[in-house]
Amino acid sequence: xxxxxxxxxxxxxxxxxxxxxxxxxxxxxxxxxxxxxxxxxxxxxxxxxxxxxxxxxxxxxxxxxxxxxxxxxxxxxxxxxxxxxxxxxxxxxxxxxxxxxxxxxxxxxxx
Amino acid sequence: xxxxxxxxxxxxxxxxxxxxxxxxxxxxxxxxxxxxxxxxxxxxxxxxxxxxxxxxxxxxxxxxxxxxxxxxxxxxxxxxxxxxxxxxxxxxxxxxxxxxxxxxxxxxxxxx
Numbered sequence: 001x002x003x004x005x006x007x008x009x010x011x012x013x014x015x016x017x018x019x020x021x022x023x024x025x026x027x028x029x030x031x032x033x034x035x036x037x038x039x040x041x042x043x044x045x046x047x048x049x050x051x052x053x054x055x056x057x058x059x060x061x062x063x064x065x066x067x068x069x070x071x072x073x074x075x076x077x078x079x080x081x082x083x084x085x086x087x088x089x090x091x092x093x094x095x096x097x098x099x100x101x102x103x104x105x106x107x108x109x110x111x
Numbered sequence: 112x113x114x115x116x117x118x119x120x121x122x123x124x125x126x127x128x129x130x131x132x133x134x135x136x137x138x139x140x141x142x143x144x145x146x147x148x149x150x151x152x153x154x155x156x157x158x159x160x161x162x163x164x165x166x167x168x169x170x171x172x173x174x175x176x177x178x179x180x181x182x183x184x185x186x187x188x189x190x191x192x193x194x195x196x197x198x199x200x201x202x203x204x205x206x207x208x209x210x211x212x213x214x215x216x217x218x219x220x221x222x223x
Contacts, residue, residue, distance in 0.1 A: 032210030043201055043214035044155070087155075096160055096168070097143040097205040099212055103154035 001026055004102035006088050012108045017078045021105045023071045023088030032091035033064055035073050037084045038104065044087055047073075078109045113138035117202050117215035124222055130175075130189040132218050134202030137183065142204040144185040145212060146177055149199040161185060162207070197222045 006023045013019050025033075033050035048055065050062040050071050061074040071088055085104040092098035114137045124130060136142055146158040157170045159177035167177050174193050178186045185202055199219050203212040 034211065041199075041219070043217050045214070046211065049211075091210040096162055097207070097210060097212065098145075098157065098160060099205075099210065101155040 002102075003027060003092075003100045004088055004090050006102040006105045008103055008105060010106040010108050012110060013078055014110055015078055015080060017109075018074065018076050019078060019107060020075075021073045021086055021088075021107075023073075023102055023105075025069050025071070025088075025090045025100070027090065027092075027100075028066075028069060030090045030092075033062075033071050034089040034099075035060075035062060035071075036087040036089055036101075038087055039084050044101075047086070075107075078107075080109050080111060083107055083109045113204070113213065115202060115204055115213060115215040117200075117218055119218060120216065121219045122221070124192050124220065126194055126222055127191045130187070130192055130196070130220070132187040132200055132202075132220075134185040134187075134215055135183055136185075136204045139183070139204070139206070141182060141207060143207060143212075144179060145203040145205070146185065146187050147201040147203065149201065151198070155201070159187070192222045194222050196220065 003026050035047040036044040037047045038044040048057050050064045054063045059076045063072045085106045087104045088102035090100045092100050116135050145160045147155045149155050161179045175189050201217045202215040205212040
């Protein structure tokens with residue numbers, strides 16, 4: 001079983017749609033969770049951290065379910081500029097700061 | 112503020128040639144440093160990480176090596192490149208004890 005699993009997609013949605021991505025992780029001891037965004041041929045960039053209580057940043061909402069070991073990202077009112085690959089990221093060993101990256105979910109927002 | 116630099120941005124090398132990729136971080140001290148590779152259409156694979164000068168941990172056996180000669184400098188090397196070494200090489204830094212990592216712009220390596 002992969003340490004972090006995501007549906008690779010692609011998710012093709014029209015502008016204005018709401019889309020949700022899920023991710024599961026295997027290490028129940030993980031404490032830190034993130035969503036990164038990666039544009040084509042660019043480096044990953046932090047989109048948002050994921051907190052136990054859930055958190056929102058504009059059109060983006062992240063949720064964490066520790067009991068089921070899954071993380072979600074909801075994007076409302078999709079824009080063309082949201083087209084990218086979204087990486088689910090979970091911490092590994094705390095003293096080294098290692099992160100475990102999912103393979104990513106590709107989103108294509110169409111006009 | 113902190114910035115991370117990588118060079119070169121792109122590189123085309125023949126099989127069997129040596130490699131040296133450099134990464135430097137500014138605006139922070141004693142960072143954790145990481146080298147990743149991303150093959151075309153694939154996820155990020157952690158190659159090496161370092162928690163201090165001269166300290167290198169290797170994640171996977173391979174044709175590459177890493178060094179950290181200074182606190183904010185991380186170098187990825189190979190003596191003889193293989194075709195399978197082609198990919199997008201990303202350097203990242205993170206604070207000691209914190210989970211977040213920040214990536215450099217990457218080097219796109221093509222081995223012919």
